[in-house]
Amino acid sequence: xPTEESVRxxxxxxxxxxxxxxxxxxxxxxxxxxHAREAxxxxxxxxxxxxxxxxxxxxxxxxxxxxxxxxxIRDIMHDVLRHSExxxxxxxxPAVEIAVRYDGIDLxxxxxxxxxxxxxxxxxxxxxxxxxxxxxxxxxxxYLAGLPSALELPRRATPRTRVPAGSVAIAAQYSAxxxxxxxxxxxxxxxxxxxxxxEHRRPPATLQPGTRIRFVVAT
Amino acid sequence: MTLIVEQVGFTxxxxxxxxxxxxxxVSPSGAADRTSLQLANRLLGNWSAAxxxxxxxxxxxxxxxxxxxxxxxxECNASLDDxxxxxxxxxxxxxxxxxxxxxxxxxxxxxxxxxxxIEGPERLGSxxxxxxxxxxxxxxxxxxTLHPGPTRGTALGLDTPIVPSDTERLTVDVGxxxxxxxxxxxxxxxxxxxxxxGEPNRVAVRLxxxxxxxxxxxxxxxxxxxxxxxxxxxxxxxxVMLADHPTTGGYPVVGVVSPRDVDRLAQARTGSRVTWKLAxx
Numbered sequence: 426x427p428t429e430e431s432v433r434x435x436x437x438x439x440x441x442x443x444x445x446x447x448x449x450x451x452x453x454x455x456x457x458x459x460h461a462r463e464a465x466x467x468x469x470x471x472x473x474x475x476x477x478x479x480x481x482x483x484x485x486x487x488x489x490x491x492x493x494x495x496x497x498i499r500d501i502m503h504d505v506l507r508h509s510e511x512x513x514x515x516x517x518x519p520a521v522e523i524a525v526r527y528d529g530i531d532l533x534x535x536x537x538x539x540x541x542x543x544x545x546x547x548x549x550x551x552x553x554x555x556x557x558x559x560x561x562x563x564x565x566x567x568y569l570a571g572l573p574s575a576l577e578l579p580r581r582a583t584p585r586t587r588v589p590a591g592s593v594a595i596a597a598q599y600s601a602x603x604x605x606x607x608x609x610x611x612x613x614x615x616x617x618x619x620x621x622x623x624e625h626r627r628p629p630a631t632l633q634p635g636t637r638i639r640f641v642v643a644t
Numbered sequence: 645m646t647l648i649v650e651q652v653g654f655t656x657x658x659x660x661x662x663x664x665x666x667x668x669x670v671s672p673s674g675a676a677d678r679t680s681l682q683l684a685n686r687l688l689g690n691w692s693a694a695x696x697x698x699x700x701x702x703x704x705x706x707x708x709x710x711x712x713x714x715x716x717x718x719e720c721n722a723s724l725d726d727x728x729x730x731x732x733x734x735x736x737x738x739x740x741x742x743x744x745x746x747x748x749x750x751x752x753x754x755x756x757x758x759x760x761x762i763e764g765p766e767r768l769g770s771x772x773x774x775x776x777x778x779x780x781x782x783x784x785x786x787x788x789t790l791h792p793g794p795t796r797g798t799a800l801g802l803d804t805p806i807v808p809s810d811t812e813r814l815t816v817d818v819g820x821x822x823x824x825x826x827x828x829x830x831x832x833x834x835x836x837x838x839x840x841x842g843e844p845n846r847v848a849v850r851l852x853x854x855x856x857x858x859x860x861x862x863x864x865x866x867x868x869x870x871x872x873x874x875x876x877x878x879x880x881x882x883x884v885m886l887a888d889h890p891t892t893g894g895y896p897v898v899g900v901v902s903p904r905d906v907d908r909l910a911q912a913r914t915g916s917r918v919t920w921k922l923a924x925x
Contacts, residue, residue: 442817442818442820443819443820443870443873444817444900444902445817445902445903446871446872447870449867449868451820477663478664478665478667478672479667480667480868480891480892481667482865482867483865483867484865484867485867487867487868487870489870559667559892560667560668560891560892561669561866561890561892563669563776563777563778564665564669564670564778565668566669567669568866605778607778624767624768628665628668629670630668630669633667633668
């Protein structure tokens with residue numbers, strides 16, 4: 426049994442087992458996980474080690490693999506940590522632009538609760554460059570980090586049972602675009618026609634961990 | 645060899661699921677009980693990942709042509725033209741015969757393996773119906789025709805099926821947040837008996853048990869989940885991830901159920917008791 430760890434202790438990045446079929450890189454700095462994923466995939470390709478999925482969390486990366494490969498993949502994860510500094514400041518592909526009609530059902534309510542005009546909400550939302558921190562909740566749903574703190578609001582107390590595909594929303598410290606119709610508790614600012622999810626496309630999602638995004642007012 | 649679905653019940657097409665898209669929020673999906681799916685395919689001489697039907701009952705299939713079939717997983721009340729059929733023993737459905745699967749005698753999921761496997765559309769590399777992500781390569785309804793692929797091997801006859809029991813002892817590995825919650829809390833949790841609550845589903849199994857008073861059961865930074873991960877909720881419940889689990893979660897993972905035992909847990913009915921064996925001490 427590992428020794429007890431103080432909750433208050435500053436968290437150093439670490440590599441841990443996650444059952445026989447997965448390994449985890451945890452306590453990564455904010456924004457580092459998508460780069461760690463890329464570095465891990467590159468290292469596995471270079472060494473011919475097969476991983477199944479490499480999944481990104483807000484501060485972590487998990488690789489799923491055959492039961493015998495755990496030790497070797499955790500070694501590679503330690504290497505990724507040692508060489509991470511240079512990788513975190515990598516490529517600069519242009520940001521994806523998503524055109525939004527700011528006609529969301531919650532726009533007025535958000536403006537009121539953030540104590541600003543709807544125009545200021547739109548201005549803040551469009552002048553921010555977001556980056557996909559991780560995907561989850563449903564296929565193609567990307568958590569977009571970078572929301573200005575002036576727009577931070579808790580989720581709605583009662584989630585809606587039906588949020589239409591293409592809804593552009595905010596909640597807590599994130600923005601998101603609902604890729605498909607689903608239930609949801611985020612505040613809806615507007616709508617986009619940008620098709621973010623298509624099971625017949627490779628990859629099926631436009632927004633992947635690390636993708637940078639800018640919202641622009643649809644004309 | 646074709647089968648026509650006469651009555652669908654809660655039935656989905658399942659294979660061994662999707663690999664490679666979890667970073668985009670796509671669940672692995674696939675059979676809730678992978679051991680039973682693979683057993684069905686082995687008994688029929690199929691490729692081990694061939695697509696089968698997974699049902700909780702209420703299913704009727706009409707053979708439009710002679711078809712080799714086997715039932716694995718939960719034992720069910722099943723009949724071929726009103727004559728009972730045996731579990732885990734391949735049989736031939738003659739053209740025009742009707743296979744009915746009414747209710748389960750134990751367990752949750754019965755697999756109907758079909759010689760040659762079910763062909764049909766794939767989505768993201770799998771024929772599995774993902775009930776949470778709503779990825780449905782082939783939607784089943786009364787009247788739909790299923791087309792098996794060409795048969796490859798020979799039927800093997802009897803194997804040794806795992807029969808679900810009312811009490812399951814599950815092997816559990818250390819979870820990544822064990823230290824955060826407190827090792828003594830986790831050890832206490834895994835020494836006790838828990839019981840399955842809630843309706844069976846393909847997403848997760850919910851367990852109720854003792855009060856744990858963990859040091860920490862608040863939401864963490866969202867992190868990736870895997871099949872078998874045991875999350876401890878603030879309500880002192882354990883939630884074990886099954887095939888259609890969300891790809892990320894926020895409650896601490898106190899253990900990971902071994903892959904084979906996730907299959908057994910998936911078959912546990914409401915009220916079943918669960919005990920644990922720690923794989924690492």
